[in-house]
Amino acid sequence: MTNSTPITYCTYESPVGSLLIGGEGGALEFLHFPESSRRREIAEGWVEDASPYGDLIAQLAAYFAGELKVFSLTWRLIGTDFQKSVWEQLAAIPFGEIRSYGDVAKALNNPGASRAVGLANNANPLPIVIPCHRVIGANGALVGFGGGLDTKVWLLDHEGIPHGTKSNKDQMTFIF
Template identity: 50%
Template sequence: MTLATIMMPSPVGELTLVASDAGLVAVLWPGDDPARVPLAALHDDAAHPVLGEATRQLRGYFAGTRTRFDLPLDLRGTDFQRAVWTALCVIPFGETRSYADIARAIGRPSAVRAVGAANGRNPLSIVAPCHRVVGSNGALTGFAGGLAAKRWLLDHESLRLL
C-alpha cells in the first residue's frame, strides 16, 4: 500500500507528514533515519484529506492556538509500542511524564527500558508527544528530532526543565 506524504515547514525544521487512508502514520524529522520508522512506498499528495487536516492542526500547535490534536491515527507497531504511543497521547499539554510513569500507565511498571525504546520509535512525533517524556530526574533525554527540537517544543509549551 502506497502512503501519501507532504512536507511541512515548522519552527523545528521541515517535517514530513505521512498518511494512509486510515489516518496519520508518521511525522518525520529532517534527516530521520529510515530504520527508525520503516514505511512502505511513499508518494507526494498535497490533496490527501488527512495530511491537510494534520498540517492545519500542526500549524495551530506551532502558532500557540492548539494544545491537543484530533486526528485519525494509523499506529503501526507491536501491541506494546502501540500501548506506549497511546499513553503518550494522554500526556497533557505543558506537562511531562517519566519513562517509569508511562510504564506504570500501561500496566508494565518494570518495562521502563522497553518504554524508552518504544518512545524512541514513536512515528508520530509532536502529535503523540514523546517530547513530553523526560528522565526520572526531569532531565532531557534522547529525541529523534534532536535535543534542541525537544527543548524548543517544551519551551513552546512553557516548560522549564533542567
C-alpha cells in the same frame, strides 16, 4: 505496508524544520523530523499529495501558533501491541506537562518496563502529535529525542515546560 497501495506524502515547513508526513493510501502513519535517524527517504513510487493530510497540517499550524493544545486526528499506527499501548499513554500527556519513562510504565501497570517504554517512545511514528517530547528521564534529564535535543528544547519552551541547560549531547538537566 503493501506494494499495491502507494505511500502518499507531503512536507510541512515548521519552526523545527521540514517535517515529512505520510502513509499508505493517504492514511496518517508517520511524521519525521529533518535530522531524525528514523526519517524515511522519499522513494520511487511515492505520490506527493498533501490533501490527505490537510487536517494535520492545519492542526500543526495552530499548534505552532500557540492556538492548539490537543491534536484531534485519525491515524494508523503500525507497531507491537506494547508500543501502541505506550503511544496511547503518550497521547494522554497533557500539553505543558511532562512524565518520566517510569511514570508511563506505571500507568501501563508494568512499573519495571521503563526501558521498554523508552524503546517504544523512540519508535513513535508521530512525534509532536503523540507527544514523546514530554517524556523525560527519572532524574529529570532530557534524554534522546528523534528530532534532536534542540528540537525537544524548542517544543518544551513552546509549551512553557521548564528545563535546564544541556550537560552533554545526550542529556540535559532540569533546573527548577
